Amino acid sequence: MTAYAELRAQLDTLATEAHRPELADIDRLSTLDIARTMNAEDATVPAAVAARLPQIAVAIDAIAPRMTRGGRLIHAGAGTAGRIGVLDASECPPTFNTDPAQVIGLIAGGPSAMLKAVEGAEDSKELAAADLAALALTADDTVIGISASGRTPYAIGAVEYARTRGALTVGLSCNPGSALAAAAEHGIEVVTGPELLTGSTRLKAGTAQKLVLNLISTITMIRLGKTYGNLMVDLRASNEKLRARSRRIVALATGAPDAEIETALTATGGEVKNAILVILAGVDAPTAAELLSTSQGHLRAALAAKSATTT
Template structure:
């Protein structure tokens, strides 16, 4: 046994996410239904673990939204499952919130090919993380969220460390208490979900916890940036038939207008849902709606308030 291997094994022995559960040693002898019930019971505690971190998550979101309102970007950085969770969340922002693909970015150790296959040694490289982030030309308005179930992955820690040298906001998301990743970041979020059903398989509860936290981060940040109107996705990008139908339904829910008026408003605004809401509720034309939203930094409620104030 080499010294480096012994040190790594000693580290893993201290991690909650790597702990062995002797009570589950015979799980392969259970029926399929019994295993399913056991897994489901395990997953039931994940949301409660996330709940313990809500104050930390909310503080991070407020800081992220402040920077993104100034034009900053949100960058996720992780390896393996953690990296895939970041890439997944980033890829869903353009169709859901009409963000520019460069506004929310997911970096995975080893590059895009690591989404579907392991890239040997990529997660162990702090230099690779620094190079990936250097290519983005980080600014002080950007945010980097390092994601790692163990909280010790060099790629995630390296990403946070490099981001701090550029003055960017940093967040460390892990599933172990007292993690090196949380310590390296300005905002530490440690969702301790406990040992996995399969020893060390952090694609299970840890992966679920990461998805829940990233849902909170991206969704609430976009709400703060005015990407929604109430709980309606008025900034969605209608890139297929399903989304085009959803656009019309959103307009109906937001305004109560009949179908023919909705179609006319969409025609007047080039299919932009948020502008169409203004056309229908404020009685303005398409260009005026666009101007009002620009003056309101994209916040529909503020734009509606401006039109109301102008008519008083």
């Protein structure tokens, strides 16, 4: 069997690559009917993710304590999967005030692959190992290999290398019985089925990957104390919109008047969490910073600690 024939045989076994004969005439439908068909397909994705929530929760509960100890969360994938991983990582600093080195997205072929495919990059386990070696992995790090097919060498190679360094590993794929899930400690297989366009896994599979990474990064950050209730109290106000959002979040958390909010934000250098603590605990900015440091950044714990000292 030639290499081409072997690859074709492998693709024939993947649910994400299956052909949908019933959609063979989709190009003859009206634009509205195509949109309705595609939207109906997309609506099946949340249920596929829901079926894997127990596995996702177990993975998060393993990731969070490692990150509390200073570990990093690293997404690794090729093509669409890699781009989704980079997107999730890039959104963490402005949303949760994380250091850019705390959540990292690796894409096969490097940053240029975000805009243009790098031929052959996804086929190299060695490239994944080299990319991770440059980060000097530790046992507190987590590597999430992402691949719709679950057979992409770059994603599998990332997980395999991470395991040799003692890092926690998660394999996120969209096919059952995948090599990626088997290679990782935590296999998450969100089975989204055949795509509207045969093999175009940027569709349902890509949406599923985005939803799962949203779950993992967001809930992990909640566990790290980056939120207060459902308020993003650790956001980084890097532009005018975010500065306005900062004031609104402090107002929602405290009910304080605008003048008091502005004073607290100015005193704390614009740090939302600190400003809330200044207002609710009645402390100055240095004391708020000390309380949060002692509480590992958890606002509820800092408020409880202050309350305990005054009762």
